Amino acid sequence: MANKITGINGPITGWLDGHTYLIGLMAYPIRHSMSPTMHNNAFAKLGLNYTYLCFEIGNDKLEKAVDAIRTLDMRGSNVSMPNKKEVIKYLDKLSPASEMCDAVNTIVNDNGVLTGYTTDGIGFVQALKDEGISIKGKVMTMTGAGGAATPIAVQSALDGAKEIRIFNIKDDKWAQAEKNVRTIQEKTDCKVSLTELSDQDAFKNSIAESDIYCDATSIGMKPLEDKTLVSDPSWFHKDMVVFDTVYSPRTTKLMKVAQEAGVEHVYDGIGMMIDQGAASFKLWTGKDMPTDYIREIMF
Ligand code: NAD
Numbered sequence: 001m002a003n004k005i006t007g008i009n010g011p012i013t014g015w016l017d018g019h020t021y022l023i024g025l026m027a028y029p030i031r032h033s034m035s036p037t038m039h040n041n042a043f044a045k046l047g048l049n050y051t052y053l054c055f056e057i058g059n060d061k062l063e064k065a066v067d068a069i070r071t072l073d074m075r076g077s078n079v080s081m082p083n084k085k086e087v088i089k090y091l092d093k094l095s096p097a098s099e100m101c102d103a104v105n106t107i108v109n110d111n112g113v114l115t116g117y118t119t120d121g122i123g124f125v126q127a128l129k130d131e132g133i134s135i136k137g138k139v140m141t142m143t144g145a146g147g148a149a150t151p152i153a154v155q156s157a158l159d160g161a162k163e164i165r166i167f168n169i170k171d172d173k174w175a176q177a178e179k180n181v182r183t184i185q186e187k188t189d190c191k192v193s194l195t196e197l198s199d200q201d202a203f204k205n206s207i208a209e210s211d212i213y214c215d216a217t218s219i220g221m222k223p224l225e226d227k228t229l230v231s232d233p234s235w236f237h238k239d240m241v242v243f244d245t246v247y248s249p250r251t252t253k254l255m256k257v258a259q260e261a262g263v264e265h266v267y268d269g270i271g272m273m274i275d276q277g278a279a280s281f282k283l284w285t286g287k288d289m290p291t292d293y294i295r296e297i298m299f
Contacts, residue, residue: 014049021050022072023284026065026087027080028058034298035078038277041297042289050075050285059086066090069109076108076284079116084147091116100154100183103147106280117283120148121155123276124214124245130271130291133212133241136160141206143167143197143229144216145177148245152216153180157190164190165206167197197229204235212241220244220252228253233261245269270299 025035031054039052057065062083067090069077079087084103088094091107093115098104104116125135135156142149145168153164164184168177177194184192195202207213207230219227231253236242242258247269258266278289 014047015044016051017049019049021075021284023050023052023075024065024069024077025052025054025080026057026062026077026083027054028056028082030054030056030080033080034273035277037298038274038294039281042277042281042294043285045290045293046285046287048285048287058082062086063090066107066114069107069114070112074109076106076280078106078280079104081147088116090114096187097121097151097154097158100158100187101150102179103150105276106283108283117280118151118154119276119279119283120272121151121153121158122279123272123274124152124243125155125159126275126279127267127271128212128241128243130275131265131267133265135212137162138211139163139165139209140212140214141165141167141203141210142214142216143219144214144245145173145180146216146218149216150176150180152214152245153184153192157184157188157192161190164192165210166192166194167199167203167206168194169197207235207240208237210240212243214243214245215254216245218246220254221246222248225249226253228257230254230257233257236261236263238262238264241265241267243267243272245272247273270295274299 033054036052036054043050059082087104091114095117098116098118101118103118106117106119108115138161140161166177181192181194184190219229236258242263244252244254246252250268255266274291274294278291281289
């Protein structure tokens with residue numbers, strides 16, 4: 001059953017007519033996504049004749065769904081799990097970051113030629129930039145090697161981070177962590193290393209020597225909101241940046257530990273989420289998403 005629409009009080013003109021560009025989101029499950037609300041409100045705010053819709057698509061229907069982007073002359077689509085890697089074989093081109101991450105979250109259709117991009121890493125770097133912090137020349141310790149961590153590491157290296165020190169547990173993401181190290185070494189000038197998170201002395205020392213600590217694991221996110229990989233405030237120093245990619249809850253346990261340590265620059269994952277959306281929005285429309293407005297109405 002569809003929801004009742006609110007916020008439209010009169011006849012719509014110039015929108016949702018015969019000229020509307022369609023953008024999709026292909027994933028399964030996906031009905032919970034905030035992306036349609038973000039993009040459709042941004043289109044409405046700027047008066048752009050686009051609309052963004054969710055399509056519940058798993059790997060089984062993906063080839064036909066991607067072909068439909070060409071057939072229906074859609075402007076593009078977002079792609080999420082379980083399709084981020086699987087979609088690559090159906091596309092014509094990849095951005096350098098997408099190729100390095102072996103993943104796509106955004107497809108752009110230029111007259112039937114489909115190019116895949118990954119904008120999560122762009123969102124991370126831009127979220128720092130929004131706070132006046134450049135990744136260039138920085139030493140970053142990070143935890144994680146999954147869907148969020150990989151583009152964060154790759155984009156940070158591409159954008160001039162001096163050194164990235166990755167810590168991860170030896171789980172099913174370890175091979176991806178090793179691959180991320182190899183790719184960054186091959187394609188960028190960034191120094192990069194991988195250490196097991198169980199080496200807590202190395203982890204502690206690395207954070208002490210870093211400009212930025214970024215947690216891109218699922219620790220701290222509901223239902224693990226009472227957990228953090230750093231519980232001792234003395235591990236942090238005041239002039240560093242502590243960035244948690246988690247956006248629910250808004251203040252994670254890790255962020256509380258950093259605040260207790262007196263760290264001024266402590267950020268949650270909302271900025272990254274809005275900015276990755278803004279990067280996709282720009283690729284489709286050529287326009288800057290009104291990110292302040294989106295933050296105000298949604299978060
Ligand atoms: P993922 O499953 O792909 O990766 C999870 C990572 O957490 C892996 O590196 C894994 O090894 C690590 N991990 C799991 N259990 C652990 C444990 N007990 N101890 C230490 N490490 C552990 O997940 P993902 O899609 O990369 O999501 C990771 C986080 O990033 C989530 O919290 C998610 O909310 C967040 N995220 C944020 C954004 C954003 O825009 N802000 C976007 C995507 C994901």
